[in-house]
Amino acid sequence: MSTLIKNGQLLTNEGKFIKRDILIEAGKIVEISEGITKKAKEVIDASDLLIAPGFIDLHVHLREPGGEKKETIATGTMSAAKGGFTTVAAMPNTRPVPDSKEQLEKINKRIEETAAVRVLPYASITIREIGEELTDFAALKEAGAFAFTDDGVGVQSAAMMLAAMKKAAEINMAIVAHCEENTLINKGSVHEGEFSKKHGLNGIPSVCESVHIARDVLLSEAANCHYHVCHISTKESVRVVRDAKKAGIKVTAEVTPHHLLLCERDIPGLDTNYKMNPPLRGAADKEALIEGLLDGTIDFIATDHAPHTAEEKAAGMKLAPFGIVGLETAFPLLYTHCVEKGVFTLKQLIDFLTIKPAETFGLSTGKIAVGAEADIVLLDLNHTEKIDPEQFLSKGRNTPFGGWDCKGWPVLTMVNGEIAWKKSSVTV
Numbered sequence: 001m002s003t004l005i006k007n008g009q010l011l012t013n014e015g016k017f018i019k020r021d022i023l024i025e026a027g028k029i030v031e032i033s034e035g036i037t038k039k040a041k042e043v044i045d046a047s048d049l050l051i052a053p054g055f056i057d058l059h060v061h062l063r064e065p066g067g068e069k070k071e072t073i074a075t076g077t078m079s080a081a082k083g084g085f086t087t088v089a090a091m092p093n094t095r096p097v098p099d100s101k102e103q104l105e106k107i108n109k110r111i112e113e114t115a116a117v118r119v120l121p122y123a124s125i126t127i128r129e130i131g132e133e134l135t136d137f138a139a140l141k142e143a144g145a146f147a148f149t150d151d152g153v154g155v156q157s158a159a160m161m162l163a164a165m166k167k168a169a170e171i172n173m174a175i176v177a178h179c180e181e182n183t184l185i186n187k188g189s190v191h192e193g194e195f196s197k198k199h200g201l202n203g204i205p206s207v208c209e210s211v212h213i214a215r216d217v218l219l220s221e222a223a224n225c226h227y228h229v230c231h232i233s234t235k236e237s238v239r240v241v242r243d244a245k246k247a248g249i250k251v252t253a254e255v256t257p258h259h260l261l262l263c264e265r266d267i268p269g270l271d272t273n274y275k276m277n278p279p280l281r282g283a284a285d286k287e288a289l290i291e292g293l294l295d296g297t298i299d300f301i302a303t304d305h306a307p308h309t310a311e312e313k314a315a316g317m318k319l320a321p322f323g324i325v326g327l328e329t330a331f332p333l334l335y336t337h338c339v340e341k342g343v344f345t346l347k348q349l350i351d352f353l354t355i356k357p358a359e360t361f362g363l364s365t366g367k368i369a370v371g372a373e374a375d376i377v378l379l380d381l382n383h384t385e386k387i388d389p390e391q392f393l394s395k396g397r398n399t400p401f402g403g404w405d406c407k408g409w410p411v412l413t414m415v416n417g418e419i420a421w422k423k424s425s426v427t428v
């Protein structure tokens with residue numbers, strides 16, 4: 001099977017557009033040059049489209065097994081493909097939890113049978129994610145675990161976290177942490193700040209997150225383990241990670257599009273599409289996250305795609321589950337509201353979604369180069385369209401970004417040389 005992408009725009013390291021053709025054979029990029037004349041089975045006209053490496057999202061909730069009303073591996077990965085993502089890492093807060101070789105193997109089988117893009121499955125740190133007993137890391141690594149995390153809850157015991165980090169370090173695997181100190185959650189549903197006060201809601205204070213990160217960077221120093229912070233959200237957390245990096249500790253961090261784009265002041269009222277964990281913080285936190293991303297304290301962007309049903313989200317601010325979907329809106333939102341507004345460059349945005357996560361976790365994908373896997377997205381940077389949750393391929397409709405005008409919509413997504421999704425108007 002061979003594919004020729006004709007007349008696309010490639011972005012150079014200097015951020016310039018250059019017109020190129022790309023020839024793909026047997027899933028790999030074999031030639032990148034101007035005016036390739038070789039015949040190919042499939043020809044894709046990429047005139048006026050940006051050719052970027054397929055995006056990598058190392059934090060998504062696909063919900064299968066156990067949460068199929070919210071999402072499945074099939075719908076979640078179709079949603080990923082439509083959003084331009086060619087690799088996603090699936091969080092283990094499913095029912096059952098992938099906390100044994102057997103459970104992980106079942107998930108791998110479902111991925112093989114139904115996934116539209118590459119899926120890297122996380123295994124849990126503790127059995128059933130209840131923080132009482134470590135899983136068998138070596139067996140889970142052998143069964144294909146990408147890394148270990150109890151995302152959805154924080155690991156409460158420092159002793160448990162230290163033991164996990166020591167074990168992970170022994171087998172050269174990362175601990176990926178949802179940072180939340182249960183004794184500080186305060187039964188909150190939003191950030192403890194202006195919005196919680198105004199609406200008389202319990203708030204989750206910033207220190208609920210930052211205290212865990214501070215504890216964990218010291219534990220990871222002691223264990224010499226790669227420690228990765230999920231969905232970092234506060235200015236204090238950014239400072240702790242910055243200082244830890246300066247001290248030479250192997251810590252990395254991700255930030256979500258919604259924490260870069262919104263703060264508590266943007267919550268219009270008691271709308272559960274603005275309820276997620278960690279919550280939207282203060283304006284100064286949002287600024288610190290942008291600064292942290294720009295100075296390298298924060299390594300990359302991940303969506304924390306967290307679909308829930310409309311019924312669940314209708315339960316009101318106090319009772320509705322935390323989480324919003326993100327795969328189909330991440331790039332258009334960040335392109336329109338960060339790149340076009342000069343917060344960061346297009347090159348930086350693409351790096352935050354491709355080579356940065358790849359390098360952080362040693363993946364071979366995330367770049368366009370001869371010999372590399374043909375994981376590619378074609379993007380239309382000119383056409384403006386409103387975000388319409390009813391058009392999502394995800395089962396989730398829970399987004400605060402419905403109705404936002406965006407440019408930068410994916411047009412075609414290719415995984416390993418095969419088209420995973422394309423806009424219906426594109427002919428091949």
Ligand SMILES: NC(=O)N[C@@H](CC(=O)O)C(=O)O
Nearest residue numbers: 061151152276277306322323
């Ligand atoms: N982020 C969320 O608000 N929710 C996530 C859990 C998590 O990422 O901690 C979920 O699984 O719904």
Ligand SMILES: [Zn+2]
Nearest residue numbers: 151152178230
């Ligand atoms: Zn989490």
Ligand SMILES: [Zn+2]
Nearest residue numbers: 091151152304
């Ligand atoms: Zn999550």
